[in-house]
Amino acid sequence: MRWLRNILALAPCGKPQASHFAHVTGLLQWLPGRLNFTNLEHYGGRSARTHARWFARPFPFARLAVAALGALPPQVPEGLGELLAMDASFVAKSGDQTWGTGWFGSGMARAARWGLEVTLLAAVDVAEGGAYPLCARQSPGTVRSRRQACGADTGRETALDAALALLGEAVAAGAKETLGTRWVAVDGGYARRPFVEGVRQLDLHTVGRLRKDAVLRFPYLGSHERRPGRKRQFDGCFDRRHPARMARTPLKKAKVDLYHAVLHAKAWPCWLQVVYVLPRGADPETKEGVLLYSTDLDLAPERIFRFYGARFQIEFAFRDAKQHLGLNDGQARSQARQHFHFNLVFAALFWARLQARLQAERPLGPFSLRHRKRHKLEEEIHKRIAARSATGRNAPNAGAGRCRIPPERLWLRAPPPETGPAGP
Template sequence: MNVLAILKDFTLRCKSVFENTTTKMSKRFLNWLILTIRTVALIPGKVNFTRLSRYGGRTAKTFASNFKTSVDWMKVNIGMAQDCFGPADDMAVVIDPSFISKAGRLTYGIGRFWSGVAQRVKRGLEIMAIGAISLSKHTCVMLGAVQSPNFRTLESEKQMSMLDWYVALVRSKATEMLSLTDILVADAFFSKYEFVNEVIGMGFRFVGRLRANSYLRYLAIPDSSATRRRGRKKKYGEKVDFSNLDMSVFTSFIYEDSKGNKNRCHTAVIHSRALKRDIRIVVCPVENAEPLLYFSTDTNMRPEKIIGFYRTRFQIEFGIRDAKQFTGLQSQQTRDRERLDFAFNLSFTALNVCKEVIRKDYPDLSVAQFKRLMFESYLASTVISTCGKSPHLKIIQKINHRLALLAA
């Protein structure tokens, strides 16, 4: 492994990512953006304007002013997703709100939001993370992030609830997401009629999860031998009792996950009173606990894919975690709305490029090891360029060996 070549490989890969997209930007800004993404990928610790200036060779004012530039991040990241995943047969788009820690009073959108890590409401920011998952690859490419306004602003200025805001957000990004796939996956919070009905109207097939006490009904089976009666025919049968499933309606199958674990599950097409539509439900029994209920609004979708899509949805959580740990998702040194949007999406794009380089060139490295190699390569290159002389080949080999040991 030529450690000193990692920076060059990363820069070339980053250039190819932007060359393969239809996003229009000036050559000067593109060169700055590639430099910034490379700098984010090698900075150890927090990523802010001060540290970008220290490692990127530009002033903090230059970074701050360029962070107000508008970039179509979705197009860039969709191109990476298509290159990584290939055919769209096993792809889905995932959405997931994420809490971002932030202090102060004047930051745009600051308010009280739910933190899944703390399991309580906290003061800070919230973004809606959008990602693309693949069943065969079992990974996620982050497509972008949109910051959520605080609840008081939505209620007073726009007369909207947070759920209304999420619907409007999906609608604003629907064209880009549908160009990738028409399957949308979200957690149980979004399994509400107001959200599901709207996204179906946009052209999506929705995959989600229901609570164990959801009111579900069997579809009425017409009896040809019964005498005809006046009035409307019965549309639905009895309520579904998950402790005693009607196996004349449900079909059993064995589901094997990516780790080889097998579980007997049951599936059927039934009616959801809350969603006001027929859905395909998949019941996964859990020992000494309530069963897990996965569903899809596409009644013809294979039950194995329903379980697979929902469980692979968790990969977006890993993407958010990695962005927070390695590419500065929650260490922004700004309060401005445009700069915050740029910083959030820059973090996800930098993470995507890191994973793309790792996937193609360094498959044995983790993101943490790759970042460490990037930093050590930057450090060694800086020392060599500062010396002003070409070192001996044996010296370079010793540096390569030493840096490889440091990053191992």
């Protein structure tokens, strides 16, 4: 983890805090079992109270990740960080004293479940096909009250507010200047006017998916008659069953047809670069396609299609964080400690993928955190066995004078001498 320690020397944090972050991040690369304070104390050597205290303090996760991506060597291709992906995931943790619990949508259960929700922002390498987590933020919980159930405004922060705050944190960390970030890819849940306007205020563009019932209008390009009143702006609405009014671009490799045009979204309202994706040879009368959009009117339709497909790499980050890094195993209950826990898990994934990328010196492609973590665990076991054998200790808490290796068992310290084959 030498690369991590070099970047930590430039981070705006003290040496003790940087040392604790490097210690826990390296520990998560091979930690077996659950990620809680007890397990960190058992395998890491530092007390659970020490970890709990450091978890309660703020840490510049976004600045550290952006600085690491900005300091990559020349063999890493350019373009990493131009596209950011954002998505939210359900976390099955629902204690009575846990901050932020509420009803959130679970993709696995296909229903709303009581627990937590965390929103992740990741830098996507479109050429490589991988996501590098930058920072995460917990969504505010829901209030189980009659006032909110009736739809009244409670003045609380919403999930869209948390997503915009997370994006603003990355921009404040220097994502646009260091990484050249220009676009943010999101799913259909973020196709709302407050989010799109908030992204535009950050001088970024949104790439996402539109609802099925979105009202899109063609611009009027004809001549205007000399008569009083406002000039005509629109020339009919977009109909999914008749996409022939839009320009068509076939993609042979993806086996789809892209129908694209600059249309006006009535609900927002603003002009969008709209791409209607249909399978090749499909009948628009019977087959329903997917509506993609971008607020960048100069973005090519092929890139919109590719950017939205690359957005799904963030789902693999959620999978690795839950299955191998203990995203659901947090022992903390306060907002500050949970924030540190979520960001620590994704930071461990970020540094594991980045270290594998630097060692490979080529695009990674499929990345298996399971194999990498198992390999790191075997290395740690061999290292500890070798260290105890070299010092003459066969128990972790026993004194050196009481646990000396007897002469008849010196093979624990050195390999046995080679012997030839037995005689007749």
